[in-house]
Amino acid sequence: MDSARRLSENQLQSASLLNLGVRRVLNDSQCVEAIISCIKQVFETEQYADKAIEAGLANQAFWNQATKAYYVQHCYELIRYHRQLNTALDVDTSDENWPWLHFEAYQLLNGVELPNWSEFAGLDVETLKANLDEASPAEQQSYPDWLWQRAEHELGDDWVNIAQALNVPAKPYLRVNTLKTDAETLQASLKKSQSITKVLEKDNCLEVEEYGYLFKSDAFSKGWFEMQDAGSQQIAPLLDVKPGQRVVDACAGAGGKSLHLADLMQNKGYILSMDIHQHKLDALKKRAKRAGVHMLETRLIKNSKTIKRLKEKFDRVLLDVPCSGTGVLRRNPDAKWHLQPENIDTLISLQAEILQRYSQMCKVGGKLVYATCSIFPSENQQQVQAFLENNPNFELLEELNLQPGINSSYDGFYAAVLTKKEA
Ligand SMILES: C[S@@+](CC[C@H](N)C(=O)[O-])C[C@H]1O[C@@H](n2cnc3c(N)ncnc32)[C@H](O)[C@@H]1O
Numbered sequence: 267m268d269s270a271r272r273l274s275e276n277q278l279q280s281a282s283l284l285n286l287g288v289r290r291v292l293n294d295s296q297c298v299e300a301i302i303s304c305i306k307q308v309f310e311t312e313q314y315a316d317k318a319i320e321a322g323l324a325n326q327a328f329w330n331q332a333t334k335a336y337y338v339q340h341c342y343e344l345i346r347y348h349r350q351l352n353t354a355l356d357v358d359t360s361d362e363n364w365p366w367l368h369f370e371a372y373q374l375l376n377g378v379e380l381p382n383w384s385e386f387a388g389l390d391v392e393t394l395k396a397n398l399d400e401a402s403p404a405e406q407q408s409y410p411d412w413l414w415q416r417a418e419h420e421l422g423d424d425w426v427n428i429a430q431a432l433n434v435p436a437k438p439y440l441r442v443n444t445l446k447t448d449a450e451t452l453q454a455s456l457k458k459s460q461s462i463t464k465v466l467e468k469d470n471c472l473e474v475e476e477y478g479y480l481f482k483s484d485a486f487s488k489g490w491f492e493m494q495d496a497g498s499q500q501i502a503p504l505l506d507v508k509p510g511q512r513v514v515d516a517c518a519g520a521g522g523k524s525l526h527l528a529d530l531m532q533n534k535g536y537i538l539s540m541d542i543h544q545h546k547l548d549a550l551k552k553r554a555k556r557a558g559v560h561m562l563e564t565r566l567i568k569n570s571k572t573i574k575r576l577k578e579k580f581d582r583v584l585l586d587v588p589c590s591g592t593g594v595l596r597r598n599p600d601a602k603w604h605l606q607p608e609n610i611d612t613l614i615s616l617q618a619e620i621l622q623r624y625s626q627m628c629k630v631g632g633k634l635v636y637a638t639c640s641i642f643p644s645e646n647q648q649q650v651q652a653f654l655e656n657n658p659n660f661e662l663l664e665e666l667n668l669q670p671g672i673n674s675s676y677d678g679f680y681a682a683v684l685t686k687k688e689a
Pocket residue numbers: 516517518519520521522523524540541542543546567586587588589620
């Protein structure tokens with residue numbers, strides 16, 4: 267079977283659902299117009315997808331849950347398959363009607379019948395499929411050429427499977443905040459807000475099957491859960507933290523992993539969460555308050571002195587470094603189109619610098635975890651190898667390499683656990 271057909275079959279898995287949805291939603295042209303407007307913003311004004319989608323939803327407070335879900339799903343799908351649709355249609359974004367053509371082509375390729383609207387061009391699905399059959403793998407799977415080539419070079423034969431897996435919409439997962447509740451109590455409470463979840467075998471992780479009113483639920487306002495991918499939930503446990511330890515999360519962002527660490531430490535000890543962006547630390551503080559975490563302090567990294575002053579002060583160091591985000595393309599498909607090859611080279615230099623300088627904060631006998639949400643060995647194993655060659659006082663204890671389509675159905679993550687043997 268050729269890869270264009272294979273891709274179409276991937277998409278067809280949800281065709282019956284789409285058919286149901288489209289019939290409902292196409293009675294309401296406003297939703298489709300909102301989808302068109304959102305993808306125009308993303309591709310014509312380079313707005314981030316999540317911001318554009320959020321803004322679209324804010325304008326439509328009266329939509330029901332199904333319409334909102336249809337809107338979000340279709341915005342993401344049209345962003346994900348942007349290049350594939352351009353190829354199938356043999357048009358690019360200089361044709362001002364492109365968003366409508368994309369919507370129409372996407373539906374036809376997924377076996378959905380469309381109503382007789384004047385906005386639709388009456389496209390022929392066989393022509394769309396024939397155009398895809400002749401296209402390159404990067405066009406068929408909807409990736410920029412440079413990214414495809416780099417991934418093939420770095421990942422070899424695995425890349426084709428990873429590329430397909432990164433096109434499958436990500437499932438939502440929750441991390442149970444065990445400082446406040448347990449999985450079964452959370453599940454029962456969420457049911458009251460029409461949020462249906464499944465308890466996974468992994469500790470304290472729920473898969474969301476139906477959103478319902480998740481973020482309006484009692485459980486959310488009480489801080490009983492955090493939204494966090496099941497792959498991401500595997501990073502904090504690698505630090506092997508104990509209550510009472512001193513831990514630094516030096517690239518903490520809005521604190522997904524800091525909060526998980528606080529939970530694993532039973533809220534006892536000390537966590538210093540740092541970042542170069544104050545607005546992210548402000549968001550972290552808010553989340554920590556809701557989660558009932560009171561052993562965590564935030565600190566802005568202003569210059570190199572902030573780190574130097576903390577030399578050998580921590581039992582555990584987490585470096586969840588800035589990266590290409592190629593492991594989380596299912597969640598952020600627009601990153602494929604924003605990312606440039608030179609960005610990855612700059613990130614690789616920054617990662618090496620962070621690992622070298624920030625590792626100084628680890629005590630002798632302590633542990634350091636270097637983590638990314640990238641699938642590229644150049645940001646992962648190769649960084650760690652280069653660091654170990656320059657720093658023989660560190661030793662590699664274990665590695666985790668979650669690759670969608672290879673060994674994981676979650677997002678792509680890499681982590682290396684190191685220990686500091688001597689000063
Ligand atoms: C992968 S994100 C962290 C995600 C976060 N740990 C979580 O679990 O939610 C990387 C973070 O590194 C921060 N960052 C970028 N350059 C940095 C630097 N030189 N030092 C520390 N943090 C940096 C970014 O602002 C970003 O928040």
